[in-house]
Each structure stands twice: as structure tokens, then as C-alpha cells.
Amino acid sequence: MNHQLRAGLSTIPEMDDTQFGRWQNLLEERTGMCLAPQRRSFLQTSLGIRMREVGCDSYEEYYQRILSGPVGAIEWSTLVDRLTVQETRFFRDPDAFAFVEQYVQQKAADPSTESVDLWSVGCSSGEEAYSLGMIAERWLTPAGKQYAVTGTDISTIVLRKARAGKYQGRALDWVPADYAGIGFKEMAPGGALEVSDRLRQRSCFSQVNILNLSASPLQSQHVIYCQNVLIYFRRWRRREILNVLAERLAPGGILVIGLGEMVDWQHPLLEPVHSSRVSAFVRKQANSTGETARR
Known part of the structure; x- marks a missing residue:
């Protein structure tokens, strides 16, 4: 850590139990995310840095x-991106991706399948969604x-990166x-990695608050991939x-x-x-009467 950053962090005020509980409740109320007490230092640092940027003491x-109207809504969006x-x-x-691959292979061999829709829930900067696309x-x-891939996340910052489809070469x-030759263009000078045009054309990224999933227009998805998301919420x-x-x-979707x-x-x-390596579920097929039947 450089001297300037260390000096900046040292000016961040201490957060007491009451303050932490207040911010903890606001975050859960608006995003559903439950911030554990062990993450108080993370919240304190994230808030402190942003407070210094906007001149709050x-x-x-x-x-x-x-909480202050439209200006507050914009500031809240910025803070959520940080948190x-x-x-x-x-x-x-x-x-998990091997399980998805096996399912997609079955759909590829199925004469009745014309298209497959895949959804990455909590897609972050797009790597998960593009992996599904590959x-x-x-x-x-x-x-x-x-096929079509949809990635959703609450953070506008990571969604912009996902749409750009550009990553460090070490990715x-x-x-x-x-999959390396399927998913990417030739590496540009300087080691930049860029997702292929074909994958980007078949991928869409949208801001969605997971608390408002019921309002999402996505329906009849064949693959819903939701990993490392639920751990931030109450049971x-x-x-x-x-x-x-x-x-x-x-x-029949997974x-x-x-x-x-x-x-x-x-x-x-x-x-x-039933697997010790993958946590997954299959939607039952509908029988001729419209009721769900065992697969």
C-alpha cells in the first residue's frame, strides 16, 4: 500500500455498532444483501473513501x-457499485460448467430444439455469461x-465492462x-483479451436488482446459472x-x-x-394434461 493511500485510510472515521447497524439495514432493505459483522471494516473503508470523495465528514x-431525493438516488447507485x-x-x-456443457450437448442433439436461452444471474463483469456463451x-x-445469453447484475460499472467484452490477457x-479459440479474437498488442464478435452479438447485459426478479421479462430459460450470489442473502x-x-x-431446463x-x-x-460436485435442479417436463411429470 503506498503512502498516499495509507494516509487517506487513516482519516476514515471509526464506525460504531449503531452506525454499522443503520447502514447494514439500509443495504439489506434496498438490495437484500446481508452484510455480516465481520465485514464492518470493509463497509467502513468503502464508505469512508466515498465520503472523502464527495466531501462528507x-x-x-x-x-x-x-436519502435526499434524486441526487441521493444517483449517489446510492454509485455506492452500490462499490459495495x-x-x-x-x-x-x-x-x-458446474461441465454439467452445463453436458446439458447443452443434449440440446444440440435434440431435433425438437431450435434455440437455447441461458441466463447468468449476478454476472458481474461478464466472465460467467461469456463462459456460458462459449x-x-x-x-x-x-x-x-x-442461442442467446443474458447477464444481469445490480452494478452498472461491471455491466459496462461486460458489454465491452475486454479483459486482461491473464484471464x-x-x-x-x-474454448480459447471460440471465445476470443487474437490477442491485441499489450496483451488485451477481447471477446469474439459472435459471442458479443448473442449476449445481452441488463441491470436487475435481485429483489425485483419477479419483474424481469425473462421466461422459459433453458439454463439459469446463479453461483456465488445467494451467499450474500438471508436464508x-x-x-x-x-x-x-x-x-x-x-x-427440462436446469x-x-x-x-x-x-x-x-x-x-x-x-x-x-444428485451429485456431490454440482448443486443443480431440473425442471420437470409437462405431461399431456399440462401437469408436471417426472423426468
Whole structure:
């Protein structure tokens, strides 16, 4: 840490229990995210840096600014970007992506399938969504099938990066060799990595607050990928989120979540996938009477 940054952090005021609880409640009320007490220092640093940027001397002053009409709404959006950006990478969970790949291969071989829709929930800067796109491109396009990938996130900053589709060259380290040539253009001078035009044309990124999923127009998705998202929410809210996602699956579609994110959840439309390496569910097919049937 350089001297200037260290000096700046030293001026950040201490956050007491009352202040932390107030900000904790506001964040959960507006985004659903539950900030654990162990993350107080993270919140204090994030708020303190932003307060210094906008000229606020206390947490109370900044809190009131957040609540002050349209100006406060803009400031809140900026703060949420600071607090919710999470680390990600291409093909972050190899077992989960292998499961998705197996499903996409089945859809590619199915004569009744014309197109496949894939949704990355909490897509961050786009690596997860483009990983899904690479799988779809590899197996569906040669089979004459269409596909579309949608990435959603609450942060406008990461969504801009996702739409740009440009990454550091070292991001390629996480991409399996079979996909490197499918997903990217040739590396530009200086080591910049750029997603292929074909993948970008078939990918859409949109701002969505996960608390408002019920208002999302996305329906009949074949793949819903929601990893490393639920861990930031209380258990009752995780159930609410998953219940909405279950209803957005197409019959036979798959929902993939992170291992251990929700171990006791069940839904009448879904069947769990019995695996020690992947936490996933399959939506039951509808029978001739319109009722769900076991797969």
C-alpha cells in the first residue's frame, strides 16, 4: 500500500455498532444483501473513501445525502457499485460448467430444439455469461441451433465492462484450451483479451436488482446459472429468489447454484440433481394434461 493511500485510510472515521447497524439495514432493505459483522471494516473503508470523495465528514451526513431525493438516488447507485462488485473469472467452477456443457450437448442433439436461452444471474463483469456463451457456441452453432445469453447484475460499472467484452490477457489462464479459440479474437498488442464478435452479438447485459426478479421479462430459460450470489442473502430470502428462478425455467431446463448455498431447498416444479460436485435442479417436463411429470 503506498503512502498516499495509507494516509487517506487513516482519516476514515471509526464506525460504531449503531452506525454499522443503520447502514447494514439500509443495504439489506434496498438490495437484500446481508452484510455480516465481520465485514464492518470493509463497509467502513468503502464508505469512508466515498465520503472523502464527495466531501462528507461523518457517516450521518453521508447517510442523509443518500436519502435526499434524486441526487441521493444517483449517489446510492454509485455506492452500490462499490459495495457489490465481486471477484469472478472465466469457467470459475469447472464441475458446474461441465454439467452445463453436458446439458447443452443434449440440446444440440435434440431435433425438437431450435434455440437455447441461458441466463447468468449476478454476472458481474461478464466472465460467467461469456463462459456460458462459449459452451453454447461450441455445441449449438455446428448443430444449426440458435442461442442467446443474458447477464444481469445490480452494478452498472461491471455491466459496462461486460458489454465491452475486454479483459486482461491473464484471464485466458482460466479458459480451457478447447474454448480459447471460440471465445476470443487474437490477442491485441499489450496483451488485451477481447471477446469474439459472435459471442458479443448473442449476449445481452441488463441491470436487475435481485429483489425485483419477479419483474424481469425473462421466461422459459433453458439454463439459469446463479453461483456465488445467494451467499450474500438471508436464508428466507434465498428461498424467495430460488422460487422465482424456478418459475422462469423452461420444462427440462436446469438451475445451477453454488455448492452449499442452499442445501435444504425444494420446489414442486424441480427435481434435484444428485451429485456431490454440482448443486443443480431440473425442471420437470409437462405431461399431456399440462401437469408436471417426472423426468
